[in-house]
Amino acid sequence: MEAIDIVKSNYIRELINKGQRQDSRDLLSFRDISIKRGIIQNAEGSAQVELGDTKILAGVKVMLGSPMEDTPEQGNQIVSAEYWPGAAREFEPGPPSPEAIELARVVDRGIRAANCINLESLYLEEGKCWDVYVDVYVLNHDGNLIDASSMAVMAALMDTRMPKYENGVVNREDRTNKLKVNGVVATTTFAKIGDRIVLDPTGDEENAMSARLTVANDGKLIRAMQKGKSGSFNIDEVEELSRISLEKHAELKKIIGSEQR
Amino acid sequence: MASAKNKPELLKNGKRLDGRDLMELRPIRIEAGVIKNADGSAYLEWGNNRVIAAVYGPMEAQPKHSADPARAVIKCRYQMAPFSGLADHGRTGPNRRATEISKVTREAFENVVLLNEFPGTEINVYIEILQSDGGTRAAGITAASVALANAGIPMKDMIYAVSFGKIGDKLILDLNMLEDNYSDCDMPMAISPKSGDILLLQMDGNLTMEELKTGIQQVINAGKTISAAQQDALKRFYTEKQQAGSGEGRSEAETTG
Structure with missing residues (x-):
């Protein structure tokens, strides 16, 4: 870590200890969120999310594939993430880092656990199914990539128009049917900074955090969780943050589900 | 999670298919110091899981740019052997x-290892799943914890791991592979x-709240049992080592006498 980052982290810890944030947000508020849908016409679905200065683009391609051996009557959902080197000084080109893999898997897990895409509906015929590829592109990194990506993926899936499958051939000219998406999964990510916990950490706040907890839910049930970094949470904190996460669902669902193209 | 379609009954008469109660752990057996070349190691049998963990370090971090001048870095590799599963290679x-x-x-180990004591070094933790039957990451952490202690690496605490899950509305502890595949x-x-x-x-x-x-x-609550198995492994290792040591001493005395 550069000296300037250490000074900055100390400053953020002091500030948060007083219950304040650099951008004058409450400890448990999100930054401004905006979503643009359908911005990549060639893709079957797409959405770009801006969460403060964090910018994420999610694109969906639907390909003809074959079911997995252990699920012969289901299609597949494949989520990947790219830390695009243009998105931050510290990102480097190369194979996906553990962080990028974790990002993709955590986003995938919530949506999969809540059955947002009914994988059985992607089955076409013996040995044939749709593979739904979702690619998350980090275009600008200012913290909380998980929540921003999760919103982008959810919105891109809701924007997805399915190609037609006729006599063994894929027709992409006619994409009138929408992908059926059940419910909305929203994730909330918390950062522990000193003894305090904040929602939706910025890049600077992430540099100062000791631990991170993500909770994904569908408004009723907790669907996925992931703790990150070397710090810890106790049982009461996990319970409290899960409760807050469930409370935040309505607000996020409204943002993800609105602004149709 | 596999398809819910062919979901088997996972509970019979309030017991699990392997005869366990809902909150019962599978038998755990740990042996410390099983890899001679390693600074510390452990072999763990947890139900049908078979896990081996080896620790090397602290040693000079390689490549050099991976070193942290303020503390040790932990490098951890969890891997499943190609023959570890029932299915394909x-x-x-x-x-x-x-x-x-x-x-x-x-990240879990970074919390407990006293990293500040070894600036510029790396501690390598290799976890290999030789046979898998659900809960391998928990088994790996529980084994690696013993291996780190066996390597004499100072830690705040010896950590353990286990998973819980749910069948219908019944909570269960320590899921095996079948339960892992079909649980809620x-x-x-x-x-x-x-x-x-x-x-x-x-x-x-x-999950509900x-x-x-x-x-x-x-x-x-399950920590008591798992921690006891970890401590027991270390105690046995050091008792046996001590006995072996004094045994050598005695035979030496006999020959010279």
């Missing part, structure tokens, strides 16, 4: 799942038993 090398598990395992929730956790701090937490499936609370409490 697995793909060799790290896949996305293994990469993620290696990361969260490393899987939540692996690593705990620092002294403080009750949660160092690893992952979850997918569905009440189930979440009960589940975490059960994982904390």
Whole structure:
């Protein structure tokens, strides 16, 4: 870590200890969120999310594939993430880092656990199914990539128009049917900074955090969780943050589900 | 999670298919110091899981740019042997799942190892799943914890891990492979038993707030049994070493006498 980052982290810890944030947000508020849908016409679905200065683009391609051996009557959902080197000084080109893999898997897990895409509906015929590829592109990194990506993926899936499958051939000219998406999964990510916990950490706040907890839910049930970094949470904190996460669902669902193209 | 279509009955007469009660752990047996070349190691049998863990270090960090001048860095590799599963020959090398598990395992150990004592060094933790039957990341962490202690690496606490899950509305502890595949929730956790701090937490499936609370409490309660197995392994290792040592001493005395 550069000296300037250490000074900055100390400053953020002091500030948060007083219950304040650099951008004058409450400890448990999100930054401004905006979503643009359908911005990549060639893709079957797409959405770009801006969460403060964090910018994420999610694109969906639907390909003809074959079911997995252990699920012969289901299609597949494949989520990947790219830390695009243009998105931050510290990102480097190369194979996906553990962080990028974790990002993709955590986003995938919530949506999969809540059955947002009914994988059985992607089955076409013996040995044939749709593979739904979702690619998350980090275009600008200012913290909380998980929540921003999760919103982008959810919105891109809701924007997805399915190609037609006729006599063994894929027709992409006619994409009138929408992908059926059940419910909305929203994730909330918390950062522990000193003894305090904040929602939706910025890049600077992430540099100062000791631990991170993500909770994904569908408004009723907790669907996925992931703790990150070397710090810890106790049982009461996990319970409290899960409760807050469930409370935040309505607000996020409204943002993800609105602004149709 | 596999298809819910062919979901088998996982509970019979209130017991699990392998005869366990809902909150019963599978038998755990750990042996410390099983790899002679390693600075510390452990072999663990947890139900049908077979795990080996080896620790090398602290030693000079390689490549040099990976070193941290202020503290030791932990490098952790969790991997499943290609023959470890009942199904096909697995793909060799790290896949996305293994990469993620290696990361969260490393982060759990970073919490307890006194990294500041060894600036500029690396501590390598190799976890190999030789046979898998559900809960391998928990088994790996529990084994690696013993291996780190066996390597004499100073730690705040010896951590353990176990998962809880759900069949219908019944919470269960320590899921085996079948339960893992078909349960309604899987939540692996690593705990620092002294403080009750949660160092690893992952979850997918569905849980209510009440189930979440009960589940975490059960994982904390299970620590007593798992920690005892870890400590027992280390005690046996050092007792046997001591006995072997004094045995050598005696035979030497006899020959010279």
